[in-house]
Amino acid sequence: MGRPYHVGIIGAGTCDDSTYQLSRNVGFEIGKRGWILICGGLGGVMEGAARGCSESTGVTVGILPGLKKESANAYIQVPIPTGLDEGRNLLIIRASDILISIAGGYGTLSEIALALKTKKKVIGLITWKDIPGVHYASEYRDAIQMVESFLKNA
Amino acid sequence: MGRPYHVGIIGAGTCDDSTYQLSRNVGFEIGKRGWILICGGLGGVMEGAARGCSESTGVTVGILPGLKKESANAYIQVPIPTGLDEGRNLLIIRASDILISIAGGYGTLSEIALALKTKKKVIGLITWKDIPGVHYASEYRDAIQMVESFLKNA
Amino acid sequence: MGRPYHVGIIGAGTCDDSTYQLSRNVGFEIGKRGWILICGGLGGVMEGAARGCSESTGVTVGILPGLKKESANAYIQVPIPTGLDEGRNLLIIRASDILISIAGGYGTLSEIALALKTKKKVIGLITWKDIPGVHYASEYRDAIQMVESFLKNA
Amino acid sequence: MGRPYHVGIIGAGTCDDSTYQLSRNVGFEIGKRGWILICGGLGGVMEGAARGCSESTGVTVGILPGLKKESANAYIQVPIPTGLDEGRNLLIIRASDILISIAGGYGTLSEIALALKTKKKVIGLITWKDIPGVHYASEYRDAIQMVESFLKNA
Numbered sequence: 001m002g003r004p005y006h007v008g009i010i011g012a013g014t015c016d017d018s019t020y021q022l023s024r025n026v027g028f029e030i031g032k033r034g035w036i037l038i039c040g041g042l043g044g045v046m047e048g049a050a051r052g053c054s055e056s057t058g059v060t061v062g063i064l065p066g067l068k069k070e071s072a073n074a075y076i077q078v079p080i081p082t083g084l085d086e087g088r089n090l091l092i093i094r095a096s097d098i099l100i101s102i103a104g105g106y107g108t109l110s111e112i113a114l115a116l117k118t119k120k121k122v123i124g125l126i127t128w129k130d131i132p133g134v135h136y137a138s139e140y141r142d143a144i145q146m147v148e149s150f151l152k153n154a
Numbered sequence: 155m156g157r158p159y160h161v162g163i164i165g166a167g168t169c170d171d172s173t174y175q176l177s178r179n180v181g182f183e184i185g186k187r188g189w190i191l192i193c194g195g196l197g198g199v200m201e202g203a204a205r206g207c208s209e210s211t212g213v214t215v216g217i218l219p220g221l222k223k224e225s226a227n228a229y230i231q232v233p234i235p236t237g238l239d240e241g242r243n244l245l246i247i248r249a250s251d252i253l254i255s256i257a258g259g260y261g262t263l264s265e266i267a268l269a270l271k272t273k274k275k276v277i278g279l280i281t282w283k284d285i286p287g288v289h290y291a292s293e294y295r296d297a298i299q300m301v302e303s304f305l306k307n308a
Numbered sequence: 309m310g311r312p313y314h315v316g317i318i319g320a321g322t323c324d325d326s327t328y329q330l331s332r333n334v335g336f337e338i339g340k341r342g343w344i345l346i347c348g349g350l351g352g353v354m355e356g357a358a359r360g361c362s363e364s365t366g367v368t369v370g371i372l373p374g375l376k377k378e379s380a381n382a383y384i385q386v387p388i389p390t391g392l393d394e395g396r397n398l399l400i401i402r403a404s405d406i407l408i409s410i411a412g413g414y415g416t417l418s419e420i421a422l423a424l425k426t427k428k429k430v431i432g433l434i435t436w437k438d439i440p441g442v443h444y445a446s447e448y449r450d451a452i453q454m455v456e457s458f459l460k461n462a
Numbered sequence: 463m464g465r466p467y468h469v470g471i472i473g474a475g476t477c478d479d480s481t482y483q484l485s486r487n488v489g490f491e492i493g494k495r496g497w498i499l500i501c502g503g504l505g506g507v508m509e510g511a512a513r514g515c516s517e518s519t520g521v522t523v524g525i526l527p528g529l530k531k532e533s534a535n536a537y538i539q540v541p542i543p544t545g546l547d548e549g550r551n552l553l554i555i556r557a558s559d560i561l562i563s564i565a566g567g568y569g570t571l572s573e574i575a576l577a578l579k580t581k582k583k584v585i586g587l588i589t590w591k592d593i594p595g596v597h598y599a600s601e602y603r604d605a606i607q608m609v610e611s612f613l614k615n616a
Contacts, residue, residue, distance in 0.1 A: 003377055003387065036386065061386060067402060069311055078344065078369060078386050079311065080403050083547060086271055090241050091399075094375060095388045106271035106287070113264035117240055133260070157531055157541065190540065215540060221556060223465055232498065232523060232540050233465065234557045239391060245553075248529060249542045394579055395552050414595070418575035425548055425568035441568070 004059075005151055008038040008096030010089075010111040011045030011127065012103035019103050022125065022140055023048030024055075026100060029144040031058020038063065038096045040088065041072040041079055045102045050075035063092050090114050098150055100143055101127040101134070121150045158213075159305055162192040162250025164243075164265040165199030165281065166257040173257050176279065176294055177202030178209075180254060183298045185212020192217065192250045194242065195226040195233055199256045204229035217246050244268050252304055254297055255281040255288070275304045312367075313459055316346040316404025318397075318419040319353030319435065320411040327411050330433065330448055331356030332363075334408060337452040339366020346371065346404045348396065349380040349387055353410045358383035371400050398422050406458055408451055409435040409442070429458045466521075467613055470500040470558025472551075472573040473507030473589065474565035481565050484587065484602055485510030486517075488562060491606045493520020500525065500558045502550065503534040503541055507564045512537035525554050552576050560612055562605055563589040563596070583612045 007030050011023065027049035030037050037053040039046040041062020050060040054075045062076035065085045072079035082088045089107060093099065093114045100123045101112055108127065115122045116133045123143045124134040137143035161184050165177065181203035184191050191207040193200040195216020204214040208229045216230035219239045226233035236242045243261060247253065247268045254277045255266055262281065269276045270287045277297045278288040291297035315338050319331065335357035338345050345361040347354040349370020358368040362383045370384035373393045380387035390396045397415060401407065401422045408431045409420055416435065423430045424441045431451045432442040445451035469492050473485065489511035492499050499515040501508040503524020512522040516537045524538035527547045534541035544550045551569060555561065555576045562585045563574055570589065577584045578595045585605045586596040599605035 003380075006377065059386065061388070063388070069314065069403075072311075078367065080369070080371075080388065080399070082399060083402050084549070085545060086268055087241070087244050087546070089268075090244070091388070091390055094391050095377075106267045109285075110264045110267035110271060113260045113267060114240055114243075117260035117264060131263075157534075160531065213540065215542070217542070223468065223557075226465075232521065234523070234525075234542065234553070236553055237393060237556050238395070241392070245542070245544055248545050249531075394576055395549070397576075398549050398552070414575045414579035417593075418572045418579060421568045421572035421575060422548055422551075425572060439571075 005035045005098070006038050006096045007035045007147060008092055008099040008115075009045065009049040010040070010092065010099055010101050010104060010108050011049075012105065012108065013040075013042050013044045013046065015044040015048070015103055019045060019126070020048040023102050024052035025140045026102065026125070026143060027052025027054075027058070028056045029140070031056030033148075034058070036061060038092055040064070040092055041076050043073060045104070047073040047075060049102075061095070063088050063095065086110065093118060093120065096120065097154070098147055099123070100125060100147065103127055123147060159189045159252070160192050160250045161189045161301060162246055162253040162269075163199065163203040164194070164246065164253055164255045164258060164262050165203075166259065166262065167194075167196050167198045167200065169198040169202070169257055173199060173280070174202040177256050178206035179294045180256065180279070180297060181206025181208075181212070181214075182210045183294070185210030187302075188212070190215060192246055194218070194246055195230050197227055199258065201227040201229060203256075215249070217242050217249065240264065247272060247274060250274065251308070252301055253277070254279060254301065257281055277301060313343045313406070314346050314404045315343045315455060316400055316407040316423075317353065317357040318348070318400065318407055318409050318412060318416050319357075320413065320416065321348075321350050321352045321354065323352040323356070323411055327353060327434070328356040331410050332360035333448045334410065334433070334451060335360025335362075335366070336364045337448070339364030341456075342366070344369060346400055348372070348400055349384050351381055353412065355381040355383060357410075369403070371396050371403065394418065401426060401428065404428065405462070406455055407431070408433060408455065411435055431455060467497045467560070468500050468558045469497045469609060470554055470561040470577075471507065471511040472502070472554065472561055472563050472566060472570050473511075474567065474570065475502075475504050475506045475508065477506040477510070477565055481507060481588070482510040485564050486514035487602045488564065488587070488605060489514025489516075489520070489522075490518045491602070493518030495610075496520070498523060500554055502526070502554055503538050505535060507566070509535040509537060511564075523557070525550050525557065548572065555580060555582060558582065559616070560609055561585065562587060562609065565589055585609060
């Protein structure tokens with residue numbers, strides 16, 4: 001058997017409750033499948049996803065922009081401080097096999113673009129619209145199903 | 155007096171003749187004003203812009219994805235090999251005071267997003283459409299005028 | 309209570325049996341104390357340390373030079389591919405609270421220097437000699453004791 | 463004909479007058495030969511070398527740790543802000559064909575090690591002693607002669 005897949009979650013650093021719950025649901029499904037969750041380690045979507053993943057006993061990694069591991073949210077088990085600021089966005093992409101994008105601003109847009117540039121699949125959930133190459137899902141179960149399907153055929 | 159401004163050109167690595175000429179016109183105006191041209195150092199828009207800039211005796215810098223300075227186009231006077239692949243995109247943004255985006259694919263989109271994320275102005279010329287925050291120009295003289303105006307008010 | 313400490317192991321990518329066993333002993337003590345092991349994820353000292361750490365049920369992180377998580381040794385639970393080649397050396401330092409250096413060549417020397425430059429403690433075990441600022445230990449129990457002592461007084 | 467060689471100067475950020483003059487002499491010889499000077503762009507050895515190089519009409523590049531080009535010394539014609547802090551050390555090495563090390567602390571030691579790790583020649587002038595692989599010169603003319611000899615045989 002091989003190594004577990006790494007699923008990256010990229011998205012908004014602050015978000016409303018429904019986006020947080022959506023992220024938590026996505027994270028829960030990731031952990032349940034034994035995949036490792038890679039994210040930026042901070043708040044909002046990153047926290048929701050890490051929380052969900054840890055609730056299904058998954059492993060959560062936070063690749064942080066700053067130099068202090070204490071800046072990671074409480075559900076990150078493996079914080080990786082980089083001190084690279086936005087430079088860490090590329091590291092999130094490189095550490096992931098596939099990405100799910102949830103909401104997000106310019107940082108998330110840079111991650112979507114870097115993922116597509118490096119030929120990684122990006123699943124979009126209520127995120128930047130109409131980016132050619134992104135596979136849009138309408139709800140979290142679809143997103144997870146798309147991930148499963150892409151990983152199986154990789 | 156201070157240092158010359160750094161104007162970054164981001165855009166397609168391969169392009170048709172009219173985009174190349176557009177880039178060359180933009181580059182020429184950059185060199186004429188004594189600004190330093192920052193770009194990714196390769197072909198297409200990067201070559202057109204560096205060519206125009208050197209034609210008006212401007213300084214051209216190419217921040218390269220690979221490890222060989224010989225990969226720079228012929229109009230780059232200062233090639234900077236980085237070995238960071240797409241990681242060099244962020245360095246182009248950080249080395250520039252303001253950016254002009256011409257055509258381009260996912261790499262360019264990542265640069266637009268990283269520029270906006272780090273609060274730098276981006277002028278768009280026939281490039282990714284409808285990105286909120288990009289200042290779109292309809293032709294190269296407008297783009298240069300917008301750069302002048304932003305730099306004066308910075 | 310806070311987050312577990314991150315102890316970085318830097319050292320030779322290939323080594324003889326006694327250095328491998330030394331690294332394994334160090335790793336075992338790290339895992340036993342609940343610290344997270346950070347290393348470069350490849351062979352030699354990195355493998356020995358990760359093996360020992362996993363034998364005492366510790367968490368092992370490998371910050372890899374390449375783009376494939378499959379290049380990590382078998383005892384790395386969380387591989388982080390970076391694609392930065394030697395650029396990942398700085399990330400190992402930044403992700404660690406304190407470092408133990410075992411044997412090693414120029415890559416390890418760069419890590420020792422970057423650690424000291426960024427004010428992190430470095431414990432040396434049969435490694436580059438006479439580097440001012442390195443705290444040299446004569447055997448692995450001393451090294452672990454020095455780590456404990458430094459972390460307690462940090 | 464090809465591109466000019468890039469000669470990197472690594473060394474102390476603050477230094478006494480005689481080290482500054484030594485660096486200036488080295489820089490002067492670099493500029494006189496049409497080589498491009500690559501350095502970290504700050505004070506001490508970096509300033510002395512850039513000053514000498516610009517006195518013989520050479521091109522000077524400063525790869526800066528911070529985000530502001532204004533932090534470069536007055537003799538840097540092409541400042542490249544990176545925001546990578548010590549991460550910029552590797553970029554200095556990658557942008558250079560060969561290195562001269564003058565005085566310096568841990569940052570310089572990391573650069574020597576990264577250069578040797580990536581198979582680049584390092585000439586040492588009153589710098590870290592007894593590093594295997596460094597070619598030590600006793601005065602600046604010897605150092606320049608060694609550079610010429612290595613470049614000719616590359």
